[in-house]
Amino acid sequence: MSKDHITSDVAFIKALAELLNQNELTEISVKREYGENDTLNVKVAKQSQIVQAAPVSYAAPAAAPSAAPSAPAAPPAQARADPAAHPGAVASPMVGTAYLAAEPGAEPFVAVGQQVNAGQTVLIIEAMKTMNHIPAPASGVVKRILVTDGTPVEYGAPLMIIE
Incomplete structure (x- = not known):
């Protein structure tokens, strides 16, 4: 494989990665043939990581103080x-x-x-x-x-x- 092939392959792979991001794809697989025994198989994939956020409680706006404290609706556990x-x-x-x-x-x-x-x-x-x-x-x-x-x-x- 010549140095020209390597340079063009790197540019090709970068273009595939950009295409992946621009079109919100998760994976692209391409086979590029240069000749009889000269091919390039490329698979570009995003590692999809869905993170489930830990439950977050937001504080209620400050209210006027009341005479008796209110009991929580559900036990914390x-x-x-x-x-x-x-x-x-x-x-x-x-x-x-x-x-x-x-x-x-x-x-x-x-x-x-x-x-x-x-x-x-x-x-x-x-x-x-x-x-x-x-x-x-x-x-x-x-x-x-x-x-x-x-x-x-x-x-x-x-x-x-x-x-």
């Missing part, structure tokens, strides 16, 4: 055990990227402690360049938000708790 098992869990209906606001820098759709109505948009999941509004399944108060803005989510993953 149960709340940390499996948020998906909670009866008020809002599960992701699809795989995608969760966004808590309509656009970067905008106010989030909901906050912990906020009252929501059934059908109200609580977040957006982007899947295949489509923004899908996720509605509250029932009226109630947002107790926990389990994802952060821009987090990849899986189908069925708990997104928030509404009681």
Whole structure:
């Protein structure tokens, strides 16, 4: 194999990597033939890593002090055990990227402690360049938000708790 082949192959592989990124592909496989016994088989792949974010609780806005402290809705051990098992869990209906606001820098759709109505948009999941509004399944108060803005989510993953 000549030095020209090596230089052009490196450029070819770089072009494939750019093509992979520009078209949001995960893998490209190409066979390039130079002659009878001179071929190049190239497979360029992205290592896909979906990270499930640890549950994050946001503090509720400061409220006026009350006479009696309120009791927690669920024991802390149960709340940390499996948020998906909670009866008020809002599960992701699809795989995608969760966004808590309509656009970067905008106010989030909901906050912990906020009252929501059934059908109200609580977040957006982007899947295949489509923004899908996720509605509250029932009226109630947002107790926990389990994802952060821009987090990849899986189908069925708990997104928030509404009681």
